[in-house]
Structure formats: C-alpha cells, structure tokens
Amino acid sequence: LPLTANGKLDRTALPAPDFTGRAEGRAPATPTEALLCELFAEALGVERVGADDSFFELGGDSILAILLVSKARRAGLKITTRQVFQLPSPAGLAGVAESVTGDHEEPPAEAEAVGRAPLTPVMRDLAERSGRTALEGGFFQAARLAVPAGLSLDRLIAALRTVMDRHDMLRARLDEPWELVIPEPGTVDVAALVHRVTAEASEHAVAERLQLAGARLDPAAGVMTRLVWFDAGPDAEGTLLWVIHHLAVDGVSWRVLLPDLAHAYEHPDEPLDPVPVSFRSWALALSAEARRPERTAELPAWKAMLDHPEPPLGGRPLDPARDLLARMRRVTRTVPPETTGALLTRVPAAFHAGMDDVLLAALAAALTETRGTGGVLVDVEGHGRIALSDGMDLSRTVGWFTSTHPVRLDAGPIDPAEVRAGGPAAGELIKRVKEQLRAVPSDGLGYGLLRHLNPDTAAELAALPAPQIGFNYLGRFTGGTGNGARTAWRQIGEGGGADPAMAAPHALELTGLVRERPHGPELELSLSWPEGLLDEAEADALAAGWTAMLAGLVAHTDGTGAGGHTPSDFPLVTLAQDMIDELEAEYMDERGTR
DSSP, rough: OOTTTTBBGGGGGOOOOOOOOOOOOOOOSSHHHHHHHHHHHHHHHHOOOOOTTTTTTTTOOOOHHHHHHHHHHHHHEEHHHHHHHHSHHHHHTTTEEEEEEEEOOOOOOHHHEEEEEEEOOOHHHHHHHOOOOHHHHEEEEEEEEEEEEEEOHHHHHHHHHHHHHHHHGGEEEEETTEEEEEEOOTOOGGGGGEEEEEOOOHHHHHHHHHHHHHOOOOOGBBEEEEEEEEEETTTTTTEEEEEEEEGOOOHHHHHHHHHHHHHHHTTTOOOOOOSSSOOOHHHHHHHHHTSSSSHHHTHHHHHHHOOOOOOOSSSOOOOOOTGEEEGEEEEEEOHHHHHHHHTHHHHHHTTTTOHHHHHHHHHHHHHHHHHHHHHOEEEEEEEOOOOTTTTOOTTOOOSSSOEEEEEOOOOOOOOHHHTTTTTTHHHHHHHHHHHHHTTTSSSSHHHHHHHTTTTTOOOOOOOTTOEEEEEEEEEEEEEEEESSSSSSSSEEEEEEEOOSBBOOOOSSSEEEEEEEEEEEEEEEEEEETTTTTSSSSHHHHHHHHHHHHHHHHHHHTTTTTTOOOOOOOTTTSSSOOOHHHHHHHHHHHHOOOO
16 A cells, blocks of 8 residues: 555555445345345446446436436336435335336326326427427437347337337427327327338447438327338348437437337336326426415516626627537547546535536536636526425436426636636536536426426527527436347437527527546537637637646545535535535545535
8 A cells, every 4th residue: 555754555646446346345134125235236337236336326317317217217216306306325225115016017097198288398498499490490419329130020019109108298299379289099000100221320320310210200200209210131030220300309218218228129018117207297297386375476486587688608609590409519529538427427526516516517617717707697407307395206217307407506706727727716606607507496397497487487598598508418428228138129229300490599508417437437528619600719718628627626626625515415404605615624534525
C-alpha cells in the first residue's frame, strides 16, 4: 500500500475504485434480498451488488429505476420508483416489496384503456411549434435488434400482435382536433406492418429501410409502427428494424417493448406482464391535474423564472420559419470511461446529487467561460413518468411521456479555470446548481400542465420568453433487451427521423447519454443548432469546455474532503449552506469523508 512520508496510508495515491466490478458489501440475508441484488446487478450492468449497496451510488438514475421496477415485477416483486428513491438498497426494498399475484395484477379495464384521450403537453408543444402536420409526419424513433437465425415470419407477426394488444398506444390513431383515439385490441392488421427482406443488413440498407418505414407511418390512419426483418437465412443471425412514431413511444418505452417482443416470440403461450396504468388513463389524469389548485398555485413561480428577457444566444433570435431541422449542425464529444465511471458513481454520491445535476453544473461553468457571467434559462427535459397518486405505476406504460420545464442556471462568481483544475470552486458549483434545480416548483411537471392544458394559465405563460437552450440526459444504456439473452434479441443500434420542415425547438440543443462499451461506460455529449444561428467555433469551444468541466468535477471529488450536503437534503429543517458546511467540517471523519 502507498505510504506518506510519516509512514501512514497515503489515501490520495490509491487507485480509484472500480464500481463496475464491485464485489463488496453485505451478502443478502433473505431470498427477497438475494433476488433484488440480482435485479440491481442486471439493471446496472455490474457483476455483483451487496444487500446494503445504493442503487444510485452504483450508477443508477431515474430511468434505470423505472427499468428496475419493471424487472422486479417480472420476477414476482412489486416495488415502485418512489420506493427505489426512498430505499435505494436491496435490503431497504426487501422490507417493502410485495409479491405479485394474479388477483392484483390484472390489466386495466377496457373502459380505461380504450377510447378518446387528450394530447399531452409535449404533443401540444410540438404542434404549436411546427403545426399539426408535425404530429402526422415522419417523426419517429427506431431500434435495431439482432434476432435468432431462422426466425419465423408467422411467429414474428404473432409476437407483434401480442405486443400491440398489450400496449395500447401502438394501436392509437390521431384525430381532430387535439385527441388520440385508442381502439380495442385485435383491430389492427398486424401482418401488413411486418416486412421481410433478404438483402444484407448493411448500414446503407438499414438506413434506407429506416427512412422508408418512417415515411410510411401514418398516425391519422392508425399506423404507428412497422417492422422490417432482414432475413439472413437459417444459419445466420438476422436483423430486425422496429420503427414507431414518436407519438406512441419514448426512450423509456423501448426498455419495455424490446423485452416484450422477445418474450412474445420465444414464449408465445405465456402472457405478457400486465400494464397497471394505461396511457389513456395517464393523459386524462394530466388534464385533471392541470386544474388542481395546487398546480395553479405554481403559476407565480414559473412566471418569475421566465420573466427575464435574454439577448439572443446567436447573432439573431430563433426563427421558426427559417431555423428548421433540415439545417441543423452538430458537434459531439466522448468522455473516457474512467471519467464517465466517476460521473456515474463517485461524484453524485459525494454531493448527494444525480447525474443530471452534475452535467448541468458543468454546463453552467462552461457557459460562464464562453459567454460570461449571469444566469441562463434552460429547458430541462425529463422522462415525465411522475406518479400523480400513490397507486399509479407507470413502469410498463408505453407512450410519449416526456416533460420539459425551464430552470435558470447561474454558476455564480466562480472561476471556470478553478473548476477545470478541480479546485474548491468545483464543489461550490455543484452545490449551487443542485439547489437551483431543486428550487423548481414541485416535480417540474406543472409547467407543461399550466402552459398547455389549463386554459386559464396557458396564455400568460405563452407570452413570456422561452428558453433558448434545451437539455436532455437520456440516461444509461446497459445493452440487451432486458430478457437475459446475449446472443439474440439484443439491441445493436437505435435511430430516428423527423420531418426536415419541422422547426428547431431551441437555438442550442444539448444531450448526454451513457453507453456501455467493452472497455467501460462512455458518456456521449452532443450539441446541435440551426445552421447560421451560432458560430461553429463557439459551439465547439462550449463542447470542449463542458467536457473539461466534467473532468474537473471528477478531479475535485477525488480530493480530500470533497462533497457534502445542501439545504434541499434536509426538508424538515431550515439550514443555510454555510451552516451545513460548518457542521460537516466539524464532524468530518479522519478519511475526509463528510
């Protein structure tokens, strides 16, 4: 072990712990704990999880928490995403987990799942920006799967039929004026949606079929999905391209659909797991929620946040008639595995924060470095699967749930160079931005409700300045379909498309996602903007700065005494940040851990 000059253990010289191969922690003491340890490891893509290990300190996030809930249900345990956040260890969840029984796991009544459903805020926002044709055009997502050799076309059609009968939005139809119509199961000609080709699944062939299938989607006619099977013959693995209109799917939905399709094909006699809450029920609940007094009481806070006009981010304001998706430019950066691993685990754990907090803190510092001091409005996109009641379980509901709300980020009087170097300013930055994000009214869902679903508040919010920057952390993709198969039915790619005539939603779009690679997880950061609106050199500098600030946050966290709590961690008392810092400094242990 490395020693200091005084012969003591030199902790700063120890290598950073590898959480992906972690093999420590208390062994499970009960069968339920053991099962949850296995489910944690599968969801997080790690070898082993101890009974007292924290889901989020091992790299989990809100999206993976939803996946964990779904996996637990399949394994016979009922837990909620709220419980995962409150009790994030296998031991904690084992104490509240309930056994799944047929008596309590029936799918929703047909009256709840079938019928007319209002468009959700994210759907209305799209139509407002680009017109109703944006909802009807080729706006889609896609997944690319490796499938078993010798796939049967008839069984594939039957599997898709089973999935479509279970997940209502795949049968939905867009109707006038602002509604979806969801028909009964068995009313769609599924065979017409599956196309078999014998061409090689080359990148060119897949890209060509992707655009063709996307163009043939027609929400107004109820055609929300199509499958293209590249049949490589009886002895070679095939490729399946699954295309779904964005109205019916989001990033979390794919984590439900892919294992369901694999299960329906491999086990045609077994029913798919039920869907506790239908998308129609959710959409109706949103409309009612938008009129609740508790939600309308959020209006002053949202107005105060937005009522600060900002100068154009580029050389001119965003023009929806000119700045179209067809003219988008893009730069990307990849964060190496060693830094990504720390961003997923050590940094959030040290500051009792989430990955999105860390990404936005680094972004705030990079914006300060490139554009100067002062706050900036950012539209923060989330998965939107927020339970509106204790019994609402959305972990298996398929649909477009995305929600967006503004937040004002201000890095404050920090020195960006000190953040890059991992100095004390890095810790101050994370704490400041974390509290700005926690200051958003309630769960953030209220902005979209009041902006699009409440006629008494919509006009007031529409008249205020809109954020010029959009941010979306897509989460961590651990690979596979979730059915345990590694040689078949595994996801090998994703894609999508949009009508080139659609308006760009922001002057600058920022996204991040983590992909599992053979050599470790990699964080991919991308910046996109309409051509001519921003200077490419400035965008490139911002991307480089964002990456460098993240490295600085990791370097700071690895130092002695880094981390700590913030006021939002103690909701039952009123503590200022300086009071918390003093208490933590007084009770810091000999290892420098707060």
